[in-house]
Amino acid sequence: MPGDEPLLAARQRIAWHAVLIVASAPSIVLSGSLLVGPVSRWWSPWAGVVVAVIWVGSGPIVLYRSRRAERRYASSSAAVGAATMPVATARVRTAWKYVALGAGVPRSTCTIRVVEGKTFSASHFSDRHIEISRHTVNVLTARQLEAIVAHEFGHHLQRSAVLRELLTWYRRLFDTMGIMAYRPSVRLVRALNATSRPGEEALLFVGGIVAWLGAGSAILVGLWLLLGPWAVLLALAGIPWQGVLVQRRAWWCEFHADRVAVDLGYARYLREALTIAETECVGTGDFVPAWLQSHPGNERRFAAMDSAQRRWTAPGS
Template sequence: MPGQVPPRPPAPLPPRPGSIVPPKLPQLPKFVRKVKPSAWIELAVAVPWLWWSWLSIQFLGVPWRGLYWIGLAVWGVSAAVVVLHPRAEDLLAWRVHRLRPPSAWESQRLGPAWWAVCTAAGVDPDRYRVWVHEGPEATAPITPGSSVAVTSWAVYSLPPRHLEAVLAHELAHHLAVPRAVSLLLYWLALPARLMGRVIVFCLRHRVLSILAKIVIGFLLVGVLGVWFYLGFSHYVVFLLSPFLAPVLAPWAGRTQEKLADRAAVDLGYGEFLAEVFTGREVQRAQAWHNAPRPGLKGAQPLDSVRLRALERLLTSTPQRGL
């Protein structure tokens, strides 16, 4: 199957000299508790996305009510297909997230590293499919379901133990929320995401931007009017969510990345992950490149910020096996 890491070896391989043999299931409950805050953040962010997706489908019924019921049926049936059919998840990873299956050489590097990380976490490595994301970053964007993304930079540049640390970070994202729930939340939020892209396109267009600003201004005045006459309530929060999403959604992504780093520390990969970010800073210094400054809209925290957080965590949390 495309993107699937080679199957596990028939028998456990002997440990390499100087390598750390991670314990199995006894560490799993503590590790799962570390990823629970990330699950709550993802579920909290999904609520307004789902609400606006429902409103987006309601907009289809403005010219004709039958379009609303057709859109609602397509919305629900397609979500069930994505959750139940593995091939649909592969197409989602390939077409939407722009991931690719690893080559033969990449699979040789990823196979043992992925097996070691899943053994440390006490999970079955065959439950997931590892894909490659073309990018220069240390960690890949968060993907739903059982599709685990790792950057090509990590595959080609990192030693085996450091590659395991990056994979431990990626695994933490997928242990936060079950596969079916994460896929369902992502797919059901697609209408709202598409509507957001349409709005951004209109704002960037010279002529359509005027109409889009008028609509947004009218909506904001209406929300403030509801707030003034009916008082503050959860309904007002939902109406204000599109104006807060450009700041809150990236903040939630950065927080999830930091929580995944903490989970990697709990698995014993904290020092290796810190060395990954240290190497990134050294490479930038040697090439005289400044670190990207995404600001409030960046979903990935800066490598220097993650490195400082890891250093503070490592000084207060002893690494097992080190």
């Protein structure tokens, strides 16, 4: 029921935060060890302590700076959006007015703005603002737009953006190594998509696998030499799970945000809007569209919305 939504969101929030912290742990431990381990072994233990303190302290500073930059960007682009897209801005503000009214929260809970954009997109940011592309506003009806705004408001109730940013910072060093291993193979597979000669494709595919395995083993050997065999074991056992957990959690967040929109009475309009989004997204011709890399497919989302609605109407009906 809409009335118990904040409580429900708070309870799920703790579980999501725990999943995020557990999922990030292997990368954080390896990042910290890569910074502190060699310094304390080859220089002095005290230098290691100093590096550790600087590293831990850097998180809040980076977070503060990025939020300040985000706020500044948000207020300037909100002004630009309101000046250059007055009709679209008025439409999203009206949509948010109704969603806030339905949810029983003051309108100041979130700020909403339109940004230039030729693709379907809507996002929620850590400093409580919602951003919707002009294209999205143009292709949706008033009710569908409210449904999308209600979904983004659902993300606001989860309030996980700050924790996610902080953990991303502490994971960065090791994750960057992983990306470096992954990138050459992606480049080669992209090149493969661009060519048409079968022999060439096979060669590039094999090249991609060799590049990936080569860079991956170089990282593992580097970890062994710098930190010892435990680091290799942690990387082999923990890292594959990390990706799976992070993706699962992202899906739960989407299901929950959909649930908020359903509870506010937008089930039908959210389905319509998501169908438009997926149709456009598939039309781009990408192998896996960017949107579906982080979001569950519509079939899964609709099934989750159905079961939420069944629970909602179950007693006595």
